Amino acid sequence: MKRTLLYGVLIGAGFLLSACQQQVSTDPVARGDADFHALGCVKCHSIGSEGGTWGPNLTFIGFRKSPQWLDTWLKDPHGWRPQTVMPNFHLPDNVRADLVAYLASQKGQAWSYDQRPWNQPGLSGVARGKVLFNEAGCVACHSKDGQGGYPNNNVMGGHIPALTKVAEGYSKDELETKIREGVPQPASADPSQPAPMVFMPTWGKVLKPDEIDAVADYLISLDPSAGQQSGPNAF
Ligand code: HEC
Ligand code: HEC
Known part of the structure; x- marks a missing residue:
């Protein structure tokens, strides 16, 4: 045709x-x-x-x-x-x-586990977690350095949360559970309005435990005094 x-x-x-x-x-x-x-x-x-x-x-x-x-x-x-x-x-x-x-249709299959940029030799711990945060796309919702501020509809405050203070609210185990399980059905701020269109994915479906461990280490290392991102390059 x-x-x-x-x-x-x-x-x-x-x-x-x-x-x-x-x-x-x-x-x-x-x-x-x-x-x-x-x-x-x-x-x-x-x-x-x-x-x-x-x-x-x-x-x-x-x-x-x-x-x-x-x-x-x-x-x-x-x-x-x-x-x-x-x-x-x-x-x-x-x-x-x-x-x-x-x-x-792009659910990660373009990379094998070994091709994922954060699984390259020489990367470990916080540095590996940072590459994962940016390349797996946590950054596309939680913004640069986890500073938050990316819009969502029908959620309290209108934004996806910052992650700079998770070390205060979560033990490392709880943090890994949160990342693994996500929040597939977020609560609506106003139940009469359409549900939020952006939600925290169930990362345990595509990431292995050692990868979740690395990104949790990275989140724990973030600076809790960093403010909300609002500039053009927030992602
Ligand atoms: C598609 C958007 C999106 C992506 C991508 C995303 N998140 Fe989230 N995340 C959210 C939303 C929305 C929430 C708030 C969930 C709720 O409570 O409704 C959240 C919540 C969280 C929380 C809990 C924060 C708190 O204050 O309790 C953690 C931790 C987190 N995300 C880590 C991650 C990590 C690590 C990645 C990457 C592996 C990631 N997120 C990728 C949307 C996303
Ligand atoms: C000039 C550079 C540029 C071009 C060209 C561009 N984009 Fe984007 N795109 C961006 C930036 C920067 C963001 C993140 C910005 C933001 O969220 O504010 C983005 C975000 C996205 C997102 C959301 C990513 C996520 O995970 O939330 C999708 C999907 C997307 N672009 C698809 C496309 C498609 C499809 C095209 C071609 C039709 C395209 N983009 C062309 C710069 C570009």
Whole structure:
């Protein structure tokens, strides 16, 4: 099947309109993969070992975020987080749906255990936990250095919590249990409104106990006096 795809892509100050005629797959995940490259998402985001580092690594994106949230984000990143530097691509509905299918399929399989950046030789303890925090994507919700402040809907305060003070509230065992089990069904601040779209994932499904131990050590090492992050590069 041949089809002409027209994407209006807004990048920074300039408008770039590219028309590409290509052989289109019948698989939405494969089409989303092609779009992810054609639209330049890969310049800012990595999946597995390929891609840029300006935006969060997306190897675990389909594990940590729901398709519903991904669709909301891609429709209007600034609607969710006004100060984000991620551009609004004004994607046609069918292209957005294919990208969501592709992203939702990324549950960490692009790396084997040994390929995960935090499992490289020479990394241990807090330093290893910090790499895990950033590359597995804890940073995409809890922000740089665990300083919190990333938006969520219908939660008290409107934000995902900072993690800089967990050493005061949790024993190490309790902390590891929290990370392993997550909070799959967070409480709504207002039960009459839609439930929060971002929730703490059940990390025990994808991380091994030694990995959870390393990220717990990292959280315990964080500076409890650090404030809430609100700048453009909060992730
Ligand atoms: C100019 C760099 C840049 C480009 C290009 C870009 N992004 Fe982003 N993206 C970011 C940044 C930075 C963030 C995190 C910012 C934030 O949350 O405020 C982000 C966040 C995301 C997230 C949420 C990550 C998470 O774990 O919560 C997804 C999904 C995403 N981008 C997908 C895409 C897709 C798909 C494209 C291409 C259509 C794209 N991005 C293009 C910079 C970019
Ligand atoms: C998709 C977003 C998201 C990601 C990714 C995420 N978290 Fe969370 N996390 C949350 C939310 C939301 C809460 C608040 C849960 C609640 O109580 O409803 C939370 C709570 C926590 C808490 C408890 C904080 C407290 O004050 O009680 C810890 C600890 C934590 N996360 C650690 C982590 C670690 C470690 C990672 C990475 C391995 C991670 N989180 C990744 C969303 C996320």
